[in-house]
Amino acid sequence: MNEETKKQINERYERQLDKGERFWPDTIFKDLIMSLGIFVLLILLATFVGIPAEAKADPSDTSYIPRPEWYFLFLFKFLALYGQLPLIGKIEWLATVLVPAVALGVLTLIPFIEKSPHRHYSKRVLPISIMSIMVVGIVLLTLMSEVPTVSEDGSKLIGTLQTIAGIFIPAAAYILFFVFKSNTRLLIWTTSLAALSMIILSGTVLALAPEKHGEEVEVATTLVDQIVAGQDLYSVHCTECHGDDGSVAIIAGVEGLEGEKITPINSRDVLYTITDPSMYEVIAYGRPNAGMPPFGKTYGGELSRSEIDYITIFMRYSWDDRFDAPEIPELFPPLAEGEAPSYDVHIQPIVKRYCISCHRPDKDNNNYLMTTYEEILTTGDNVANNIIAGDENSYLLQTIQEHVIMNPEKPDEEMIGVMPPSKALKPNVIEVFIRWIMNGMPKTAAEAGVLFQSPTPAP
Ligand code: HEC
Numbered sequence: 001m002n003e004e005t006k007k008q009i010n011e012r013y014e015r016q017l018d019k020g021e022r023f024w025p026d027t028i029f030k031d032l033i034m035s036l037g038i039f040v041l042l043i044l045l046a047t048f049v050g051i052p053a054e055a056k057a058d059p060s061d062t063s064y065i066p067r068p069e070w071y072f073l074f075l076f077k078f079l080a081l082y083g084q085l086p087l088i089g090k091i092e093w094l095a096t097v098l099v100p101a102v103a104l105g106v107l108t109l110i111p112f113i114e115k116s117p118h119r120h121y122s123k124r125v126l127p128i129s130i131m132s133i134m135v136v137g138i139v140l141l142t143l144m145s146e147v148p149t150v151s152e153d154g155s156k157l158i159g160t161l162q163t164i165a166g167i168f169i170p171a172a173a174y175i176l177f178f179v180f181k182s183n184t185r186l187l188i189w190t191t192s193l194a195a196l197s198m199i200i201l202s203g204t205v206l207a208l209a210p211e212k213h214g215e216e217v218e219v220a221t222t223l224v225d226q227i228v229a230g231q232d233l234y235s236v237h238c239t240e241c242h243g244d245d246g247s248v249a250i251i252a253g254v255e256g257l258e259g260e261k262i263t264p265i266n267s268r269d270v271l272y273t274i275t276d277p278s279m280y281e282v283i284a285y286g287r288p289n290a291g292m293p294p295f296g297k298t299y300g301g302e303l304s305r306s307e308i309d310y311i312t313i314f315m316r317y318s319w320d321d322r323f324d325a326p327e328i329p330e331l332f333p334p335l336a337e338g339e340a341p342s343y344d345v346h347i348q349p350i351v352k353r354y355c356i357s358c359h360r361p362d363k364d365n366n367n368y369l370m371t372t373y374e375e376i377l378t379t380g381d382n383v384a385n386n387i388i389a390g391d392e393n394s395y396l397l398q399t400i401q402e403h404v405i406m407n408p409e410k411p412d413e414e415m416i417g418v419m420p421p422s423k424a425l426k427p428n429v430i431e432v433f434i435r436w437i438m439n440g441m442p443k444t445a446a447e448a449g450v451l452f453q454s455p456t457p458a459p
């Protein structure tokens, strides 16, 4: 900076002072007002919007993949892409220490590298270029952080595109900045072209990225949500042996455990003697000697810690007389006089509660799967007779009304036992099945010719 410009700047400063505007208190006051505004905004956001809680932490869950907070995702992605590079990809400290240190160093040193006294952006092209590529890179890496580096079919294309956009182009741009550092026009061209190609490539990556699926954790926050979540999980995993209400004392319809005597788990004997922590252990570890498999992920089962907690909460609030249950929404809206039930509104929740536990893949069930509308109508060893529109003698209707179906070829051999095997359905549930089949098994409420009525809470 020469003496001439120094004088100019000092003169301008004196003029500002004369106008009466001072750093203290004027500028500080403006800053305070702004910070207060942002603070209030944050409080409002936290109170009225918030972010959903994640599932409860489970230190024993080995399948959990930790991820950094969103503001570090770009670094996370950078490391993942760097690991894909040939040769230097294996030298970890380059990416974890050297590159971030150099980047921070450059940012810190920009004011010293570029000492131009001018504030107008046209006079500060080099620092603005360095910063722009850095910011564009950080934003794009953050956006791409959800996209896998190697796609599921093993193709590396998506990873290569990400590496070009996230590492090669920025690196090339920085080298060119160094070469062109005094040529404003070339700097602007380099920055624009680099930023544009990074954006286009990342856009392509995001467009090509496989749809995200699975792994969504359901988090129930209210007590009612937790009870309902627990009941759904119980229906799938436990009904098979313990019955929909935990009352089964003799197991029926389960391969290998037929006729096995068990203590009804809805009894005081079980609920009063097993505390919540030991209940977690019983469900997670199972009773391998008695035939109950382990359910906890730690022991090779399917349920996470919070899912087992929901089941325990469901059991307590439904069967343990020391707990007062809140109002739980009804399983299905009660049928009006002459109303035809539909799969979507009535049959699906009923099947999920009472049948799915056995009628899903890999269970003993005469190959009768009930997880979708199509499966209910088209699977089973006796598919031709299970469900016949308008026929009261459909096997399904007979078995749920406690009529055993005998083998037509060997009349003294039982072919299908009563359903569910261990405990009869309630009359209003049986009524829904009867009306559904008599009315031709409508799938949607519209097909059933009735408007959907939202489930009403129990009185
Ligand atoms: C394949 C059959 C089967 C399944 C599925 C099953 N259990 Fe069990 N469960 C058993 C058997 C058998 C016992 C031993 C009963 C006994 O000793 O009285 C048992 C015992 C229990 C006990 C302890 C009872 C006691 O007296 O100690 C609890 C609690 C229990 N089960 C809960 C569950 C829950 C919750 C689920 C679903 C996550 C479940 N079970 C799934 C078969 C099963």
Ligand code: HEC
Binding pocket: 239, 240, 241, 252, 253, 254, 351, 354, 355, 356, 357, 358, 359, 364, 365, 366, 367, 368, 379, 380, 381, 382, 383, 386, 395, 396, 399, 400, 415, 416, 417, 418, 419, 420, 421, 422, 425
């Ligand atoms: C405890 C396990 C269990 C539950 C719960 C259960 N089933 Fe079954 N289901 C079986 C088994 C096992 C068979 C094979 C026949 C037999 O052993 O009786 C079967 C067979 C059937 C069949 C005959 C399929 C065919 O093509 O031969 C129908 C229909 C059926 N179940 C309906 C139901 C309905 C409806 C429910 C729910 C309300 C239900 N089941 C709940 C175990 C179960």
